[in-house]
Each structure stands twice: as structure tokens, then as C-alpha cells.
Amino acid sequence: MKKYFSLLLTIVLVLFIVNLAVADDFTDYEAGLNYIHPSRSNGNKTVTKNMSLGPGDNVYHNGTTLLCSQCHVMHASMQHPHDGQTLPDPFGPYPQTYTPSKYLLKAADPVALCLTCHDNVAGIPDVVGADVNGLTARSAGFFESPGVDNPRGHKLDYGLGGSSSLCSRCHFSGSFATAAVSCIDCHNPHGNYRPRNLQWASDPGGEPQFGLLINPAATGMSRYEKADVGFGTTNDNNLREVSNMCDDCHHVFTGSNYNDPDGNGIHNRHPSYDSERGSTNNIAQGASRGTTDPTHWENGTGAGFAHTPRLRFVNNGATDFTSSQVVDANINGVFCLSCHSAHGSSNAFGLAWDPVVGKNGEGCDQCHNKTSL
Amino acid sequence: MKKLIFLTFAFVIFLMCSVFAGDYHTGATLNCNECHVMHYSQTHGYNADGSGTFTAMGTSGPYDNLLRNDVNDLCLTCHDNQSFAPDVLTDNGGTAPTNGREAGALNRGNTAPYYDATGHTLGSTDQAPGGTFSNADGLECVDCHQPHGYGGSTANPYRNLSPMSGGGFHASVSYAVGTNDLTMDVFENQAGGSDHYDLNNVHFNEPDQTASGFGAWCKSCHTDFHGSSSDANMRDQAGPAGEEWYRHPTADANIGALAGGHSDLTQFSGKAYRVHVMSSTGDWGTYGSPWTGAPTDLTPSCMSCHKAHGNQNAFGLIFAKGDANLGEQGDGSTYTDLCKQCHVQGN
Secondary structure, eight states: OHHHHHHHHHHHHHHHHHHHHHHHHHSOHHHHHHHHOGGGGGTOSSOOOOTTTOTTTTOSSSGGGOOGGGTBOSSSEESSOOTTOOSSOTTOSSSEEOOOOGGGBSSSSHHHHHHHHHSSOTTSOOOBSSOTTOOSSBTTBOBOSTTSOOTTBOOBOSSOOOGGGTGGGTSTTOOTTTOOBOHHHHBOTTOOSSGGGBOOTTSTTOOOOBOEEEOTTOOGGGGGBGGGEEEEEOSBTTBBOGGGGGGGTOGGGSSHHHHSTTOSSSOSSOOOOBGGGTBOOOGGGGGGGTSOOHHHHHHTOSTTTSSSOOOOOEEETOOSHHHHTOOOTTTEEOOHHHHBOSSBOSSGGGBSSOOOTTSTTHHHHHHHOOTTO | OHHHHHHHHHHHHHHHHHHTSSSSSSGGGOOGGGTBOSSSOOOSOSSTTSOSOOOOOOSSOSOGGGBSSOHHHHHHHHHSSOSSSOOOBSSOOSOOOTTOBSSBOBBOSSBTTBOGGGBOBTTOOOOOTTSOOOOTTOOOGGGTBOTTOOOTTSSSBGGGBOTTGGGSOOOOOBEEESSOOTTSSEEESOSSSTTTTBGGGEEEEOSSTTOOHHHHHHHTTSGGGOOOTTSTTTBOTTSSTTOOBSSOOSSSOOTTOSOSSSBOHHHHHTOSSOOOOEETTSOOOOTTSOOTTOOTTOBOOHHHHBOSSBOSSGGGBOOOOSSSOOTTTOSSSSHHHHHTTTBOTTO
8 A cells, every 4th residue: 555655646746747847838928928939038029110111111900091990880880981981881881780799899700800801802902712803923822711621821710819829729729730810810900010910929019020021113902912022131120031920820840949959950840031049041051061052043944943933032131122032042031931821822731832743842942953953 | 119129138138147047948947938839829028018039930830739830940949040049950150168069069951061970860760779769750859858857867957858768767867067966977067158068068977887877868769889897788798807898888997997908098198188088086187188197987988989969070979189179070080089089009
């Protein structure tokens, strides 16, 4: 009996110690946030908009274009439009009555609310399925219908909580394979003067300015055209590469701790530009090991370019659209959006190319040029 | 003739004094002949010699209840474009209060700039939004105001607001004049003078911090729009206390009580010119100055956003940016200025 008691005591003690070790990682939410975004712990939690860079300027749902009644209704009833309101109203003809919803929203769920305008309404960015605006290629791609599993991008779904529930979608009870997103995870519905109102899902309001740089000649829906969007970074909170916001959920895909855990310079995961962790990259860096072909990338012809336009890249030091378009393997970095569309695409994993047999490595070859060997 | 002129002048002066002696049409100022005529015929005034003014009669009489005219036209005989009674229809052609009319202006006939969408519409047969009330004969002044000053269980109803509005029978709105009484719903600084109906002459108490006396009265027609945080039509009862409202609170929600993206007391008190809110302590700050030390129990209600009669803005909203006197329309240019009285989004 005494032997069993000792064994039981030992097990309890071991479990307690293990629990302490694990708990240290997960019970301190602030520490968790600082782990995901190291720059946050350096006194940069509230980064004001940088007007000299201004990529977030002219973003809708900000300042004078933040129109409360587009999303909220005070009494779940509206007999007629507001002064100066553009018609037709996506919510239908007047008088309107709504099912009373939390936060006085015009729909029961934020996703349903956003899609009232952002799906199949001409003149407003269409983020689901076919594009009513007829853009050549939407910069962020497109989602499938909410609630539908989407192997081609992010799964959009209803009923998701705010940032407090974010972690549990993948950790603890959730899994990466089934995790879904809500529009307001990544976009601040009240505007934050960041491009596309992008935000840190784990810490809304703490995000830096993002280097999503729109062609100043583009107007209207063209501002969402893939060709009219470039990417830059100054490697600090004045202008972070936009993929910095992906880290909130995809934080195990970035940083040398994950990409090169043994520090031997041979990647265990594909690198992605991460200035916040000092894990920057450029296409020329792989040349010494023969993994990349900078000249091939800069030439833009041959293997990898047969069916696929030049993949997107983040330009180190670029702060405007023009400088973001410079093709130079020494400053062109690979980041999440090089290969993936943020919302999704028609290709598996939201890839920028179709990874089917015969051109499976098309996108890879733009930098690595292996097929032609 | 001189005597006639003198008597007429004296009667008008008397009438004006009566108008400014507290809410009119009640007690000693309930003058039957002002609204009624016994035989749909009147050839002279009420002085023994036949002098004195009297209210004109409509041409389509005789009228029900021995009225001198159709009810709305009758009320507007004195309440539109007259200096001795508050002007309640469209532009103010009468006495102009310093800061604008507290209740704003009714509309009729969908005519710019007082379109039907800008507030309560005389003669409208529409159903009241949020409720079931409608008047098949068209909305009448007496749907909201009791012409005989009757307040039901409320001894002295503010503005003669009817205890029978909306078709039911309910409490009216109580008020104090001169010296505030925190048990009353409304406080008027003064019950006379040219600023009697000024927006800055009227303040709203909060005798019950979970309710709104004024809002409860509006509820008699606009039923679903009102209630407390404990009412299922107003808030998700399963949500955290005081959060997850379904409809904008009209009671039981203090400005700035919740952190995060809700209302912000600093935002509100930082405005020099603020919309009406309820205060349980009778402290409303100084109109025209940012408010240092604003109490934490301030609560918005119907009158915070809407003019009771209406104005020139859709929904009778007050575009209150807060940088200058609000007047009847507000000093801003859009409804979002109003939202930003309390909310920081879009700053």
C-alpha cells in the first residue's frame, strides 16, 4: 500500500511540475502576445499612423468614411435613409426591420454583415467567389462561402468570437486544419489607418503601419487589383512588411527558431520575411548554396514563368509603390504573399499558381530554377 | 375706439403673461374658449362691451367636440408663427429662444427642408416605428399633448405630455421648475421668458438609474425601442452585465461604464456643447464649456439624439459635433458627429 501511495505521489508531483512548465507558457496572455510580436514589448504597442508614409490613407471605414449606420442600426428599425445616403441600400428597400443583434449590428454575425456589401455588390471589393467587379486578379484573392471548408485559402465562418477566442481555434481544443476566420479578425471594422484596415488579430490596435503600397494612379476598384499593389518594409514599426500580421496565427512558420532551429543555415521550413524577429531574407541569399538563382529571378523568363506571372515580393526599404516594384534579388524578399493569396485563390493552399502535375513547382522555380536543370 | 384698443392690448398682454406662467392649458390657464366655440359662431369678444380677441374658426365647421377648427389647425393657430406661443411647425416664425427650440419642429406636407423623414409628421397615418400605434385620422398634436393639461397619475406633466399617448394609460413626465427636484424627470430653469422653450432651459434628471421617465413616455408609441438592460428587447440577457445591447440604450447604461469600444465619458465631457443626457445628481456641466469632473452616472436617452418634434435632419437627429451651440440642427454636418459625442470610433 505504501508503495502504491509513493508511486501515486510521484505521478502527481511530476504532473504538477509539467503543468507548471506548460502553464508558464500559456497563462500569461501578455507574455504570449509579446512572444508573437516581439516589437510589442519594446514600447511600441500603440504605433500612430505615419502620415509621411501614408499607405493607410484613403482607406474606407476610417474617419469621415466610417459611417456608423452602414453596419449598426440603433433600434433594429429604419424607416428611411439617412441624409445623403447612397441608394440602393444593400440591406434592401425601406422601411427596414432587423432581427435585434448584439452591438446593434444589422446582421446576427459580423461575417454576414460584412458580406452584405462585400459579396456581389458592384463598386465594393468582392471577397467571396467570382468577382462582380471583374478585376483581373484581386490582390487578396477570394474566400469560399462562409462555413464551407476551404482547402484553397482561409475558411470563413460564422459564430466566431473575438480576439479572446483566437488562440483556442488552433490550440487546446481546436486544430489548424479546422480553424476558421472572421473578417474582423484581420480587419478593424472601425478603421485604424492601416492599409485595408489590417490589424493584429491577437492584439487589435497594437499593430504597426503596414507596407501594403497601392499604385497612386489606381482609383476605385483598381486599388484592389493585384498588379496595383506592392509591398515594402523599413524593418521597423514605421513600416512593417504586411505579412507581419499573419504571424498572429501562423507564428510557427516564421523566424529562425522555426525555419532553422539548429542554426546551421539550412532551412527546415521555407523562410518568410520577418523583420520583427530579424529574420529577413532576399532571393540572392540562396545563391551561395545553389538553392536560388538570382539572375533567373531577375530575368523573369523560363522555368517558373511559363504559366505564372512574377510572384509578389516584399522590397526591403521600399516605402512607396514605385520602389516596391523594383526587381532586384538583393532586396526582393520572400514572404507569405509571395506564394499565397491572403483570402484564398482557385489553387490549393491559396497558392499563386496551380500546383498540378506538370507545373507543380512553377512558383518555386521562379526563385529556385530547378526544372530547367 | 381708444378704449377698445386699450382693452385689446391689455388682453394680449394678459394672454402672454399666462403663456409664460408655467405650462399652459392647465389649471388657471386652461381657457375653454381658446379652443372651443359653443355654436360655431362668434361675432365679438368676451368683454362685456364685446371687445377682446378670440381664436378664429375654421371654415369647414362645425367641428367635433365644439372645436374651433380641425385639431391640428386649431393648435397651429397659436403655435405657428405667433410671438405669444411656442412655434412648433417647421421654421420658427415666433419667438426664437437663444439656443434653439428644445423640441425642434414638426413637419407637414413633406416640404423642404422639413421633409417627412425629419421628425414627427402631422397628419401621418403611418404606424409608429417600433410599436403598433397609428392614428387613422393622421397624427395629431393631441396624440402626444393633453389639451386639458391632464396628467393622470402625474400631477404636473411636462409640456402637458399625455398619459394616454399610444392608446394606453401610463405615467406622464414629471418636472420641476426653478429649483430642481431629483425625484422629477425633468428640470426647467425657468417657466417663462423668451427662453422658456430653449434647449438649455431644460435638463433631464434620472430618479431611477435603470429607467428613463422621458423614454418611458416615448415608449408608449415606440414600444420596442425602450427598456432597461434587463429587458430582452434591449439586450442579450445571456451576455455580460451591461453589454451586448440589441438596441441603443435609452436607459440603464452610463456613458463610459464599459471599457473598450463602447462609449467614452472623456469623449463626451470633452465636448463644449453636449447633447442632453440624464443625470441622477442634477449635474449637467456648463453648456459651452468642456466638463471637468463629469459624474459617471450620465445616461443617454431619446432626447440625446432626437428632437421630439423633429428638425431638418433625417430622423430628427441632432448633428452635434459639439464645437458650437447645437441649435436645433446641431453644429455638425452629418449624423456621425452625433455618434461621436460619446463614441471614439472614427475620431
